[in-house]
Amino acid sequence: MKLLLKTVAIAGMALLLGAGTAQAQSKDKVVLLLNWYLYSEHAPFFLGKERGYYDQEGIDLDIQEGRGSGVSVQAVAANTATFGYVDIATMIKAAAKGAPVKAIGVALQLSPMSVMGFADKNIRTPKDIVGKTVAVTPGDSMSQIWPLFLKKTGLNESEFKTVSGDAQTKLNAVMNGQADLLLGYVMDQAIKLQDATHRAVHPIRFADYGVNLISSGIIANTATLKDKPDMVRRFLRATTKAMEESEKNPEAAVDAMLKANPKAGVRETLIIGLKQTTALYHTKETAKQRPLRVSMANVAESLDLLAQYGGLDPATKGKAEDWVTLDYLP
Amino acid sequence: MAVARSWLRRGLESQIARPLLLIVALFVLWELVIRVFRIPPYLIPAPLAVAKMLVAEWPRLWQNGLFTAYATLGGFALSIIIGIPIAMVIAYSRLVESYVYPLLVFSQSVPKIAIAPLFVVWFGFGIFPKVISAFMLGFFPVVVATVMGFKSIEPDMIDLARSMRASRWQMFVKFSLPQALPSIFSGLKISATLAVVGAVVGEFVGSNSGIGYVLQIANGNFDLPLMFAGLFVLSMMGVILFALVDLAEKLMIPWHQSRRPDAMGATA
Numbered sequence: 001m002k003l004l005l006k007t008v009a010i011a012g013m014a015l016l017l018g019a020g021t022a023q024a025q026s027k028d029k030v031v032l033l034l035n036w037y038l039y040s041e042h043a044p045f046f047l048g049k050e051r052g053y054y055d056q057e058g059i060d061l062d063i064q065e066g067r068g069s070g071v072s073v074q075a076v077a078a079n080t081a082t083f084g085y086v087d088i089a090t091m092i093k094a095a096a097k098g099a100p101v102k103a104i105g106v107a108l109q110l111s112p113m114s115v116m117g118f119a120d121k122n123i124r125t126p127k128d129i130v131g132k133t134v135a136v137t138p139g140d141s142m143s144q145i146w147p148l149f150l151k152k153t154g155l156n157e158s159e160f161k162t163v164s165g166d167a168q169t170k171l172n173a174v175m176n177g178q179a180d181l182l183l184g185y186v187m188d189q190a191i192k193l194q195d196a197t198h199r200a201v202h203p204i205r206f207a208d209y210g211v212n213l214i215s216s217g218i219i220a221n222t223a224t225l226k227d228k229p230d231m232v233r234r235f236l237r238a239t240t241k242a243m244e245e246s247e248k249n250p251e252a253a254v255d256a257m258l259k260a261n262p263k264a265g266v267r268e269t270l271i272i273g274l275k276q277t278t279a280l281y282h283t284k285e286t287a288k289q290r291p292l293r294v295s296m297a298n299v300a301e302s303l304d305l306l307a308q309y310g311g312l313d314p315a316t317k318g319k320a321e322d323w324v325t326l327d328y329l330p
Numbered sequence: 331m332a333v334a335r336s337w338l339r340r341g342l343e344s345q346i347a348r349p350l351l352l353i354v355a356l357f358v359l360w361e362l363v364i365r366v367f368r369i370p371p372y373l374i375p376a377p378l379a380v381a382k383m384l385v386a387e388w389p390r391l392w393q394n395g396l397f398t399a400y401a402t403l404g405g406f407a408l409s410i411i412i413g414i415p416i417a418m419v420i421a422y423s424r425l426v427e428s429y430v431y432p433l434l435v436f437s438q439s440v441p442k443i444a445i446a447p448l449f450v451v452w453f454g455f456g457i458f459p460k461v462i463s464a465f466m467l468g469f470f471p472v473v474v475a476t477v478m479g480f481k482s483i484e485p486d487m488i489d490l491a492r493s494m495r496a497s498r499w500q501m502f503v504k505f506s507l508p509q510a511l512p513s514i515f516s517g518l519k520i521s522a523t524l525a526v527v528g529a530v531v532g533e534f535v536g537s538n539s540g541i542g543y544v545l546q547i548a549n550g551n552f553d554l555p556l557m558f559a560g561l562f563v564l565s566m567m568g569v570i571l572f573a574l575v576d577l578a579e580k581l582m583i584p585w586h587q588s589r590r591p592d593a594m595g596a597t598a
Contacts, residue, residue, distance in 0.1 A: 090550075098372050162538070166535050166536070172447055172450060173536075
């Protein structure tokens with residue numbers, strides 16, 4: 001009896017001390033699996049965590065680094081991770097093969113894809129690529145869209161040399177002069193090259209030549225969407241807020257990420273990278289909208305590109321709504 | 331009827347049929363597991379889909395497989411040419427052994443996948459970095475097995491040879507080498523399969539062709555049947571190389587215990 005009283009008293013005190021303790025028990029444990037090792041693009045999630053946006057929504061967020069979008073998609077499909085922050089084009093290809101995943105928000109609505117080299121090599125327009133050597137990673141999303149960029153810019157694959165290798169080899173090749181250019185993201189590889197060599201990098205953006213493909217976004221398992229719609233909404237509310245704050249205050253977002261993981265990169269260049277990332281958050285149509293709210297026309301265009309060039313079987317192409325839903329966004 | 335049955339029995343018990351039967355059984359099990367547990371094709375492909383892909387993409391797999399085969403053979407050849415002489419020196423000189431052997435073990439503990447990107451930096455995008463990568467994986471088993479082989483010669487045998495006034499060369503050719511060969515061959519067999527892995531590691535980090543290149547593309551498109559077909563080609567490459575070493579062993583040391591027909595019969 002005494003014990004019971006004691007228990008009741010403690011429970012009462014806990015209640016009095018604040019809802020915080022009670023909330024901690026009922027908080028949803030959520031694993032967010034990223035597309036890659038940490039770089040500038042991921043800072044908003046850390047800002048949201050540090051500022052308690054996720055806590056306030058009753059979400060206990062665990063951010064995990066990834067080893068490529070493909071693997072992250074498979075992990076979400078197998079329910080190993082709750083959400084994935086991945087290349088949506090890659091997700092669509094997996095979903096078209098039957099993976100039960102769906103995009104619930106598209107962060108990068110303008111493509112960060114570019115072909116880049118050191119600025120002192122004076123490669124400024126697609127024409128300058130002629131006679132140069134380009135490093136690509138076979139099978140990745142950029143190498144698959146690359147032929148379309150060439151077509152749109154009137155280049156021919158025989159007019160330059162191509163070398164292939166994995167992500168690290170691409171960087172090494174350009175740094176050591178084995179290649180003049182590489183296919184990479186403006187806020188990822190460009191920063192890495194600059195950090196490593198202290199030489200300016202000039203990217204030629206695919207989007208500037210009419211090749212735009214939606215890029216990173218948030219995905220979830222379709223079962224999660226059905227069973228825990230409320231949790232998904234709360235997660236997206238917090239994430240939207242974190243992204244808005246990162247647009248306004250990239251320094252704070254980068255600091256939050258560096259606090260969580262000091263090895264994430266160099267502060268100054270990460271801030272530049274994050275600014276370049278948030279610049280891709282909106283297209284003209286979605287300029288007035290909150291982050292993650294992609295225009296379905298944009299998705300549909302990307303689908304067309306994927307079916308034509310990106311290794312998506314046209315028979316399983318489907319409609320934009322089959323792969324992306326905005327129903328859970330604030 | 332009885333004749334047919336005995337023929338069937340002999341067929342089933344032959345050396346080649348046994349692993350094939352096991353493979354068939356494994357394939358059936360694989361297909362069954364996928365059907366029973368409803369494993370979706372984006373996680374593991376069905377064996378039939380892999381077989382179809384193997385047929386449909388054969389020209390491409392063959393062409394890229396050749397490239398990988400050259401790199402593998404190059405690495406394997408280097409393993410023999412460099413590994414065996416080093417091992418012999420180590421086996422015959424305690425001084426060299428104390429200097430070199432620990433270093434070799436140390437070098438072997440370095441994960442090759444971590445330094446493979448540097449091979450591209452140092453040696454470029456051609457076939458050479460793949461050969462080096464295959465060599466790095468393949469040569470250590472050769473060295474260890476060869477050292478063991480040359481050291482395992484019995485002192486009595488050496489005494490015998492000395493008492494017969496054998497020259498150093500004779501001692502080597504008539505006593506040491508025959509003693510060491512079985513061990514060397516078992517090292518070569520391990521090396522053969524590892525060389526295939528090494529070549530593909532080299533291709534992963536930087537290559538315009540080869541099975542490693544095909545695997546990368548298949549991975550990017552979630553084309554698991556193509557990926558498994560590529561893996562199958564690689565495995566076959568390992569099996570064939572292994573079989574060739576086995577054949578060489580048969581021809582060079584027919585006298586060894588493991589090669590005697592009665593020994594085979596006893597273990598079969």
